[in-house]
Amino acid sequence: MASMTQGENGVFAYYLELAVRSLRRSPGLTALMILAIGFGVAASMTMYSVFRGVSADPIPWKSSQLFVPQIDAWGPGHGENGEPPTMLTYIDAMALTRQHRAFRQSAIVAMWRSIMPPSTSPSDSLIETRGYAVDNEFFPMLDVPFHYGSGWSTDDDAHQIPVMVISDHFNQEMFGGGNSVGKTIDIGNHAYRIVGITRHWNPQPEFFALFRYQADEPDFFLPVQFAVANNVVSDNRANCKDGPYPGTDFAALLRSDCTWLSYMVELDSPAAAQAYRQYLDAYASEQQQIGRFPWRPNNRLRDVPAFLDYQHVVPSNTRVSLLVAQGLLVVCLVNTVGLLLAKFLRRSGEIAVRRALGASRASIYAQFLTEAGVIGVGGGLLGLLFTAIGVLSVGVVMPARLAVLARIDPALLLLTLLLAVTATLLAAVYPTYRASRVPPALQLKAP
Numbered sequence: 001m002a003s004m005t006q007g008e009n010g011v012f013a014y015y016l017e018l019a020v021r022s023l024r025r026s027p028g029l030t031a032l033m034i035l036a037i038g039f040g041v042a043a044s045m046t047m048y049s050v051f052r053g054v055s056a057d058p059i060p061w062k063s064s065q066l067f068v069p070q071i072d073a074w075g076p077g078h079g080e081n082g083e084p085p086t087m088l089t090y091i092d093a094m095a096l097t098r099q100h101r102a103f104r105q106s107a108i109v110a111m112w113r114s115i116m117p118p119s120t121s122p123s124d125s126l127i128e129t130r131g132y133a134v135d136n137e138f139f140p141m142l143d144v145p146f147h148y149g150s151g152w153s154t155d156d157d158a159h160q161i162p163v164m165v166i167s168d169h170f171n172q173e174m175f176g177g178g179n180s181v182g183k184t185i186d187i188g189n190h191a192y193r194i195v196g197i198t199r200h201w202n203p204q205p206e207f208f209a210l211f212r213y214q215a216d217e218p219d220f221f222l223p224v225q226f227a228v229a230n231n232v233v234s235d236n237r238a239n240c241k242d243g244p245y246p247g248t249d250f251a252a253l254l255r256s257d258c259t260w261l262s263y264m265v266e267l268d269s270p271a272a273a274q275a276y277r278q279y280l281d282a283y284a285s286e287q288q289q290i291g292r293f294p295w296r297p298n299n300r301l302r303d304v305p306a307f308l309d310y311q312h313v314v315p316s317n318t319r320v321s322l323l324v325a326q327g328l329l330v331v332c333l334v335n336t337v338g339l340l341l342a343k344f345l346r347r348s349g350e351i352a353v354r355r356a357l358g359a360s361r362a363s364i365y366a367q368f369l370t371e372a373g374v375i376g377v378g379g380g381l382l383g384l385l386f387t388a389i390g391v392l393s394v395g396v397v398m399p400a401r402l403a404v405l406a407r408i409d410p411a412l413l414l415l416t417l418l419l420a421v422t423a424t425l426l427a428a429v430y431p432t433y434r435a436s437r438v439p440p441a442l443q444l445k446a447p
Contacts, residue, residue, distance in 0.1 A: 019371035033339050037379025040332030041420045042386030047325035049391050049406040058203035063304035067265050072298035073257050074241040084298055087259040101279045102265035106138035107224050108209045109233045109261055113187055117174055131220035133227035141266045149181040149196035160226040164192035170219040171197050207304050209262040277301050336427045344435035364436040372428030380420030387416050
C-alpha cells in the first residue's frame with residue numbers, strides 16, 4: 001500500500017510538472033484566466049460576507065427560546081395582511097408583566113439622551129447616548145455579559161429605584177473606565193446609581209427591540225417601571241390606531257391604544273411556548289369580554305429567527321447584490337471555459353501523440369484537470385487578496401451599518417480558496433472532455 005501511495009504521488013507530481021510547463025508556455029492566457037477566476041470569486045465572496053453578516057442569527061444558542069408576543073389592540077383593517085402591531089400598548093405590556101407567565105420576560109423601550117459628563121471629566125460637552133428602559137430579567141434572559149457588577153434586582157424594580165447599567169464604552173467616556181459601580185449619572189432630574197457595567201455587547205441586528213442594525217452598542221439601561229412612573233420615557237415615539245399621538249399628555253398615552261413598548265419573553269421548551277400562546281389567546285378573550293377588544297383574538301408568538309424573517313430585516317438590496325455578484329462569477333467561469341477549451345484543443349497534436357503511445361482518456365483527464373486545479377489555486381490566492389480589499393472597502397457602496405457586519409475570518413478565506421478551485425475544475429470539465437476525445441489517427445496523419 002505504501003508503494004502504491006508513492007506511485008500515485010509520483011504520477012500527480014508528473015501531471016503537476018506538465019501543468020506548470022503548459023501554463024508557462026502561454027503566460028498571457030494563464031494570467032487572464034487567473035484574473036477572471038480571482039475577480040469573480042472575490043466579488044461573490046465579498047457580497048457573501050455582507051449577506052452572512054446581515055442574515056446571521058444574533059443569539060444562535062438561544063434564539064429558539066426567545067419570543068416576541070404580539071397582541072392585536074387595533075382590530076381588523078389596521079394591520080398589514082391581518083397582522084397585529086409588532087409592539088404593545090402600555091396596558092397590555094403591564095398586564096403581561098404582572099401575570100408573568102413566561103420563564104423570563106421584559107418590556108423594552110428605546111431612549112435617546114444627551115448627558116453631561118461629571119465634573120471630573122476633562123470634557124464639558126454633552127454626550128449623545130442611546131439606551132433602553134427594561135425590566136431586571138432582561139439581562140439574564142439575553143445573556144448580557146458584565147464587566148463589573150450585575151443587573152438590578154426584582155426589589156429595585158418593585159420599589160422603582162433609580163438604578164442604571166451602562167456599557168464599558170460609555171463608562172470610558174464618563175469616568176475613564178475602571179469599576180464605576182456605585183457612582184451616579186444625572187439624566188434629567190434624576191440621579192441614577194450604577195449597579196453594573198457590561199462588556200462589549202452589540203448583537204446585530206438589535207433583535208430585542210428595534211430589529212435594526214446599529215453601528216454602536218447601547219450606552220445604558222434603566223428600569224422601565226421607574227422610567228414610566230417618572231415620565232422618563234414620555235418623549236418616546238408611539239404608533240396610534242386612529243386619533244393623533246397624545247403628545248405631552250403622558251397619562252393619556254398610558255391609557256391609549258397606542259403601541260410603543262417592545263416585549264420579549266423566554267420560553268424554555270415547545271410545551272412552554274404552546275402554553276404561552278394559549279395564555280395570550282385567553283388574555284385577548286378576556287379583553288373581548290370586557291369590551292376593550294370587540295374582535296376575536298388575533299395574536300402572534302414568533303421566536304427570534306421567525307420574527308426577523310417576518311420583519312424582512314435582511315435588506316432586499318443585499319440579496320440582489322449577492323445574486324449580481326454570483327452572476328458575475330458565472331460570467332467569469334463561462335469565459336474561463338472558453339479560454340480552457342481554446343488552450344486544450346490547441347494541443348491536439350500533443351494529445352494524439354500521448355494517446356498513440358498508450359495514454360488512456362483517464363490520464364488525459366487527470367493531466368488537464370491538474371492544470372485547471374493549478375489555475376484555480378492561482379485564482380484563489382488572487383481572490384483572497386481581492387476579497388480582503390473588497391470587504392475592507394464595502395462601506396464605499398453600502399450603508400455603514402451594513403458594511404461593519406462584513407468581516408474577514410479564516411472560514412471566509414478558506415471558503416474563497418475552495419470556491420476558486422472547485423469552480424475552475426467544474427469549468428474545465430467540458431474542455432477536458434473535448435480534448436480527451438481528439439482522434440489520435442487523424443492528428444497523426446495531419447501534415
